[in-house]
Amino acid sequence: MKHVRRRNAQALYEQHYGPNMTPMVDVVMVILIFFMASTAFLGPEWFLKTHLPRAGATPPPNAPEPTRLRVELSLSPENQPVATVGVLSGLTMDQLEARIDEEAKRTTPDNVVVLIAPAPTVPYDAVVRVHEMCARAGVAKVGLE
Amino acid sequence: MRFRQLHQQQPSAKINVTPLIDVVMVLIIFYLIVGKLAAERQGHVELPSSTVGAQVDTHDPVIVTIEATEPGFAGPKILVNGHDVQPGSLESVLRTRVAADPGSTVVQVRADRRLPYSDVSPVIKACRDAGLVTLRLVTEKAAGGAP
Numbered sequence: 001m002k003h004v005r006r007r008n009a010q011a012l013y014e015q016h017y018g019p020n021m022t023p024m025v026d027v028v029m030v031i032l033i034f035f036m037a038s039t040a041f042l043g044p045e046w047f048l049k050t051h052l053p054r055a056g057a058t059p060p061p062n063a064p065e066p067t068r069l070r071v072e073l074s075l076s077p078e079n080q081p082v083a084t085v086g087v088l089s090g091l092t093m094d095q096l097e098a099r100i101d102e103e104a105k106r107t108t109p110d111n112v113v114v115l116i117a118p119a120p121t122v123p124y125d126a127v128v129r130v131h132e133m134c135a136r137a138g139v140a141k142v143g144l145e
Numbered sequence: 146m147r148f149r150q151l152h153q154q155q156p157s158a159k160i161n162v163t164p165l166i167d168v169v170m171v172l173i174i175f176y177l178i179v180g181k182l183a184a185e186r187q188g189h190v191e192l193p194s195s196t197v198g199a200q201v202d203t204h205d206p207v208i209v210t211i212e213a214t215e216p217g218f219a220g221p222k223i224l225v226n227g228h229d230v231q232p233g234s235l236e237s238v239l240r241t242r243v244a245a246d247p248g249s250t251v252v253q254v255r256a257d258r259r260l261p262y263s264d265v266s267p268v269i270k271a272c273r274d275a276g277l278v279t280l281r282l283v284t285e286k287a288a289g290g291a292p
Binding site: 120 | 167168192193196198257262264265266277278283286
């Protein structure tokens, strides 16, 4: 009686002739982790779009005259980036942001054109900072000299 | 005799290492690919961070990387799609790309945040002289940045 039971269990095991899914599940899981990890890896970069203004370029006809802000960046004696906008000079980055915000709210962000003119010694990081301020204020037309 | 036959038919008690080898092989391939991608994309560039920006989704962009070099070197190292380019020949390289794909050439600038603007401006000038109207300044997404 005992032998008969054992035989039946063995026969039942041998009758299980469907495909073995274990390796496939393993590989699919690893591929899933791969895509999740690569998405996380490729994700943390994005970009700021900048324009390259050309001397002598003609604006489109019948276009409203935009408000132009020329932001001259330089370094203070304390090696901190400072900006000059029109008659205002020595603006800190916070003051510059407030100035850009104010101009964007006074008209509309679409009607503001910002031109960044950095001095050669200014770190590239400060240039991107100004670009970021413009993007935060909704100003899309940002040029780089 | 019968007992011996039954004993021989019992399944093997050895561990099946096939799935383990599968997983380990795929993990090795994963790390190889990711390592290569990381080396190509990141280079030795410390990107500036920003809380705003647009996702990079362009197919086949021209990636201009400006790496900071050790003090004492003449200037930064410039790479176009991973290949070293002399600053003097950058404009012609870009001009060739613009001529091959006029109107839709996208240039992404990946410059080190520590560089002075004097090291970046020749690249900006070369892009302008090559006929490009816009550029993309690649930044690192800062924590708390909008999606």
